[in-house]
Amino acid sequence: MEQRGWRILGGALLGFALAVLLASIATGDPIAILRSVIWVYTSPAPLANVALFSVPIAMAAVGLSLAYRAKFITIGAEGQIILGSLVALWVAAYSGLDGPAAYLALALLPAAAGALYALLPFALRAYAGANEVLSSLMLNFVAMYLANYFIATYLREGPFVITRAVPPELRTGWQLGVLASLLSAAGAWLLLRRTAVGLAIEVYGRAPRAAETYGYDPKRIMLSVSLLSGSLAGLGGALAMLSFQHSLTPMSFPPGYGYAGALVAWLSGNSPLGSFLASLFFSSLIVLGRSLQAAGVPLSYALAAQALIVLSTLVAVAREQRWR
Amino acid sequence: MAVEVALSALVGAAPIMLAAYGELLLERSGRVNLGVDGMMALGASVAVAAASIGSPxxxxxxxxxxxLLAALFYALPVVYLRxxxxxxxxxxxxxxxxLADLTASLTVPLSPAIIVGSALHDVLLLLTLLLPLVLWAFLRFTWLGVELRAVGHDEAAARERGARVEALRMGAALFGGLMAGLAGAYMSLVLYNGKYFAGITSGWGWLAVGSVILGYWHPLGVAAASYSVGLVLSLRPYLEAFGLGPLSATAPYLVVIAALALSAVLSARLRLRPPIT
Structure with missing residues (x-):
């Protein structure tokens, strides 16, 4: 286990070096890239952004780490985040609620939206036997087009296709989001260690056949991890909306926090607390990518860098298994 | 009229069909590559860059x-390092x-419009229609095809009998990358008149992966399934006119998800087992 940890770390650092190399080749200016890297990891302003962007990734990753432990391989956090932020925007800017009612609605409704949307891949798997990887991936695009539809019709404001913005009194800083993701990581850890649901997840994930023989119901386990991961992702989307997105325009491409969450969960070995730390690392790549935008580096660079890190970690870990 | 509709659906379906053929071969060797959509995007972007320098x-x-090169990122870790x-x-x-967006940001298209000649387009459509027959014959009548199916059916037994498991899977994965890249190039050069933009594939790669399952891993079945998905895609303008707006874009995904669920239920009822395990 110790050695695996070092290998993951080594693989991740190698991937990071490759990502920096890629950006240097792309812009043809390695000095500027290195300056940006140092700036991102040492200055307070970008570090605050790292904390901001880490929240939806961490919330998604903590939920997904539970699902993956139960061998329910959903990639649906992306779509659940989109719907969570859409609902949060509606509550904050359109519903007319304010004060405690608004806070309560913001805490509950986006999470409910994510959980409801997570029921789809669950039902398709549990009652039809359809593979959840593929259905959840496609449902992400459905969620994106659904959001685009609402943005272009009911939520549209003014001459351009853009929604209203979250009112200033409902906006939050990075502190609330980081607190929420820390709490959910701790909650997931406690769930796994101290509760019957957590035990069922662990037992079923390690030996599904044996677990069924001992009376664990696979459908109930899949349902609980779906609801947990869906509501966490929905809440993550809400926090993203309140802390940095503020408004929505039609998307031609999913924003990628949920995809990053899936990579983070895998990178951390499905550990909730490890997911929290790894999401800070992955978020720093988003901040780095944004700081390089002026140099012509596209937004999707961050997701590519994250994938590069996972791929090199995959290789580093696979070598260990081969030699054993 | 019917021929025209069928043909125009084929033009829209071709990228999904091409990408699905590549994934089909890999899945018959017992592996799944979920990177099809990315390889399509890279193919689309590189095709525009190369076509603006040279020819379509x-x-x-x-x-x-x-x-093909992108498929190495999948194939090397999966095939050789498990x-x-x-x-x-x-x-x-x-x-x-x-990488696709990065390529597009680095290159400025030299010529304003890239037009794929009708002869070249016809060759591509012919390839789309004939390749399933070729693949079917390959899987059924050639030693290599039988070896590939044996590897997918029972890896350990095939290895025992001397099948070259790694080489075959590597070849199938690279063929998958080649087809996905070609599918992406077709998207940007033919469907979008030589333009690339971020998100050009909009998940069609996963529609291709779904088509492989819907076609029951048989070349002709996959051709029929991916063509049907293309038919649904070609209905979008009508749905849009119907008042659905951007919602019409969800139609192909919802149809494929529903079809996947239905086929999973049916195969369980009929006790069908997929040819790959």
């Missing part, structure tokens, strides 16, 4: 080759999306 034909070839194929495939998708 060069663009198609370069796009296909870029897909890495998790789901994680590797998804990572490839995300990496190739980024």
């Amino acid at each position: 034909l060069l663009g198609l070839l370069a796009g296909a080759f870029a897909g 890495a998790d194929q789901i994680v590797a495939g998804l990572s490839l998708a995300f990496l190739a999306w980024g």
Whole structure:
């Protein structure tokens, strides 16, 4: 286990070096890239952004780490985040609620939206036997087009296709989001260690056949991890909306926090607390990518860098298994 | 009239069909690559860059080759190091999306419009229609095809009998990349008149992966399934006119998800077992 940890770390650092190399080749200016890297990891302003962007990734990753432990391989956090932020925007800017009612609605409704949307891949798997990887991936695009539809019709404001913005009194800083993701990581850890649901997840994930023989119901386990991961992702989307997105325009491409969450969960070995730390690392790549935008580096660079890190970690870990 | 509709649906369906053929061969060898969509995006982007320097034909070839190279990111860890194929495939998708946008940001198209000649387009459509027959004959009548199916059916037994498991899977994965790259090149050069933009594939790669399952891993079945998905795609303008607006874009995904669920229920009822395990 110790050695695996070092290998993951080594693989991740190698991937990071490759990502920096890629950006240097792309812009043809390695000095500027290195300056940006140092700036991102040492200055307070970008570090605050790292904390901001880490929240939806961490919330998604903590939920997904539970699902993956139960061998329910959903990639649906992306779509659940989109719907969570859409609902949060509606509550904050359109519903007319304010004060405690608004806070309560913001805490509950986006999470409910994510959980409801997570029921789809669950039902398709549990009652039809359809593979959840593929259905959840496609449902992400459905969620994106659904959001685009609402943005272009009911939520549209003014001459351009853009929604209203979250009112200033409902906006939050990075502190609330980081607190929420820390709490959910701790909650997931406690769930796994101290509760019957957590035990069922662990037992079923390690030996599904044996677990069924001992009376664990696979459908109930899949349902609980779906609801947990869906509501966490929905809440993550809400926090993203309140802390940095503020408004929505039609998307031609999913924003990628949920995809990053899936990579983070895998990178951390499905550990909730490890997911929290790894999401800070992955978020720093988003901040780095944004700081390089002026140099012509596209937004999707961050997701590519994250994938590069996972791929090199995959290789580093696979070598260990081969030699054993 | 009916022929025209069928033909125009084929033009829209061709990228999904081409990408599905590549994934089909890999899945018959017992592996799944979820990176199809990314390899398509990279093919689309590289094709535009190459076509603006050279010719549309060069663009198609370069796009296909870029897909093949991208497949290495999946194939090397999965085939030789036995890495998790789901994680590797998804990572490839995300990496190739980024590389595609990066390629597009580096290159400025020299000519304003790239037009694929009608002769070249006809060759591509013919390839789309004939390749399933070729693949079917390959899987059924050639030693290599039988060996590939044996590897997919029972890896240990096939290895025992001397099948070259790694080489076959590597070849199938690279063929998958080649086809996905070609599919992407077709998207940008033919469907979008030589333009690339971020998110050009909009998940069609996953529609291709779904078509492989819907076609029951049989070349002719996959051709029929992916063509049907293309038919649904070609209905979008009508749905849009119907008042659904951007919602019409969800139709192909919802149809494929529903069909996947239905086929899963049916195969369980009929006790069908997929040809790959």
